[in-house]
Amino acid sequence: MKIDVCFSPILYPYYVENTDTIVVVVDIFRATTTMCMALNNGAASIMPVATVEEAKAYKEKGYLVGGERNVVKFEFGDFGNTPSEYTREKVEGKDVVISTTNGTHAIDMAEDCSCLIIGSFSNISTVADFCLSQKKDVLVLCAGWKDKFNLEDSLFGGALAEILVDKGAYNANFDAAGVALSMWKEAKPDILAYIKRGEHMKRLEAHGLLDVADFCLQSDTTPVLPIYNKNTKKISLQ
Amino acid sequence: MKIDVCFSPILYPYYVENTDTIVVVVDIFRATTTMCMALNNGAASIMPVATVEEAKAYKEKGYLVGGERNVVKFEFGDFGNTPSEYTREKVEGKDVVISTTNGTHAIDMAEDCSCLIIGSFSNISTVADFCLSQKKDVLVLCAGWKDKFNLEDSLFGGALAEILVDKGAYNANFDAAGVALSMWKEAKPDILAYIKRGEHMKRLEAHGLLDVADFCLQSDTTPVLPIYNKNTKKISLQ
Numbered sequence: 001m002k003i004d005v006c007f008s009p010i011l012y013p014y015y016v017e018n019t020d021t022i023v024v025v026v027d028i029f030r031a032t033t034t035m036c037m038a039l040n041n042g043a044a045s046i047m048p049v050a051t052v053e054e055a056k057a058y059k060e061k062g063y064l065v066g067g068e069r070n071v072v073k074f075e076f077g078d079f080g081n082t083p084s085e086y087t088r089e090k091v092e093g094k095d096v097v098i099s100t101t102n103g104t105h106a107i108d109m110a111e112d113c114s115c116l117i118i119g120s121f122s123n124i125s126t127v128a129d130f131c132l133s134q135k136k137d138v139l140v141l142c143a144g145w146k147d148k149f150n151l152e153d154s155l156f157g158g159a160l161a162e163i164l165v166d167k168g169a170y171n172a173n174f175d176a177a178g179v180a181l182s183m184w185k186e187a188k189p190d191i192l193a194y195i196k197r198g199e200h201m202k203r204l205e206a207h208g209l210l211d212v213a214d215f216c217l218q219s220d221t222t223p224v225l226p227i228y229n230k231n232t233k234k235i236s237l238q
Numbered sequence: 239m240k241i242d243v244c245f246s247p248i249l250y251p252y253y254v255e256n257t258d259t260i261v262v263v264v265d266i267f268r269a270t271t272t273m274c275m276a277l278n279n280g281a282a283s284i285m286p287v288a289t290v291e292e293a294k295a296y297k298e299k300g301y302l303v304g305g306e307r308n309v310v311k312f313e314f315g316d317f318g319n320t321p322s323e324y325t326r327e328k329v330e331g332k333d334v335v336i337s338t339t340n341g342t343h344a345i346d347m348a349e350d351c352s353c354l355i356i357g358s359f360s361n362i363s364t365v366a367d368f369c370l371s372q373k374k375d376v377l378v379l380c381a382g383w384k385d386k387f388n389l390e391d392s393l394f395g396g397a398l399a400e401i402l403v404d405k406g407a408y409n410a411n412f413d414a415a416g417v418a419l420s421m422w423k424e425a426k427p428d429i430l431a432y433i434k435r436g437e438h439m440k441r442l443e444a445h446g447l448l449d450v451a452d453f454c455l456q457s458d459t460t461p462v463l464p465i466y467n468k469n470t471k472k473i474s475l476q
Contacts, residue, residue, distance in 0.1 A: 008252075011386065014246075014385045145413075148414070149417070150413045151413045151417070175387055175388045176387040182421070186420060198413050
């Protein structure tokens with residue numbers, strides 16, 4: 001099987017080669033890390049919505065709503081986009097609506113695929129185990145930053161590729177996957193230092209979110225497998 | 239000033255930040271290397287056209303026509319997409335029409351910018367000198383492969399970034415440019431070996447074009463500065 005990495009939601013149509021591919025949507029800072037946390041803390045589902053207007057409409061219907069635009073929380077929101085806000089006390093048993101600058105957009109782009117799962121460093125081993133059990137091609141879809149390439153999501157692509165290749169079942173010998181793998185090998189000794197070169201880290205630092213970034217780069221803190229259901233448009237655990 | 243790298247023609251609109259930016263279109267294997275060769279050998283201009291039909295129509299009007307689709311030369315063409323075909327004997331004083339899988343598409347995407355130049359390893363120092371003299375932001379626009387990320391064009395982005403940063407005038411501290419720079423530093427000791435990991439090299443090898451690839455990775459073999467004129471839609475030397 002092959003694993004490839006798509007560096008921007010806009011490029012997704014050019015990377016889909018067969019309908020059977022598992023698409024792993026990743027937005028390390030912070031949407032997919034946050035979704036894993038909420039589901040690990042017992043949320044019934046995450047409902048990703050594309051626009052602020054939709055998020056607001058759900059809030060008015062009584063839903064819990066979280067998310068951000070350009071790193072800043074909605075003034076009407078129950079949560080921002082920081083994993084630790086989504087505590088068990090607040091989310092257990094609830095459907096949580098989330099809309100973010102990049103992550104929900106990436107889900108939108110790939111929502112017609114046959115298997116869309118949510119990836120982050122916080123559930124990377126669970127994602128890898130699922131891919132290995134399914135024996136299907138894998139495409140990591142990076143949310144990026146406003147459709148541009150970013151470091152942290154690509155790096156996750158390299159990290160997942162390393163696990164799958166090391167298990168002997170996957171080939172990451174493709175231009176984008178190969179570069180993501182090189183990035184990961186360079187970053188591994190000190191991931192936070194590597195990511196600090198990135199543009200998003202500067203945005204997070206400017207908003208006092210450096211500790212959140214550090215958390216988002218830790219592996220396997222929330223070992224869940226969030227799967228998107230294209231009929232209900234909800235993300236939940238299997 | 240800043241230098242950034244856009245990994246796909248499709249992403250170009252997301253990377254344009256100001257109208258003053260110099261856009262360097264690059265398609266190492268082989269369109270932009272070929273264009274530099276033809277102009278260095280005295281061609282009056284290169285006329286990039288998007289479709290095979292347009293190329294054929296120009297051929298019927300008596301123009302010299304070159305190019306390829308999926309690495310294979312047009313059956314009606316005077317040239318393929320290999321630099322050494324464009325000899326002085328054949329091209330001197332002539333307008334040459336070229337249409338290729340990726341390179342002419344990238345020019346199309348950026349044709350409304352204020353300054354579009356053609357880059358390749360074969361004219362990299364000339365491109366760098368021009369950027370330094372203009373004192374403007376630079377965006378390397380990679381032609382890629384069918385809108386996907388590829389190794390060789392991104393690598394050129396890193397190589398150009400290194401020159402501009404080393405001169406002290408440019409900042410390449412952006413996610414994509416930073417990764418391109420890392421790729422270049424990794425590749426530099428043996429560029430051909432690095433590029434051999436790439437998908438396009440396999441395509442070229444399959445068509446017996448390994449020596450052409452080697453030529454396309456050599457620096458400053460054709461020290462020209464091809465500039466695109468959006469009014470005439472021709473590329474020529476200043």
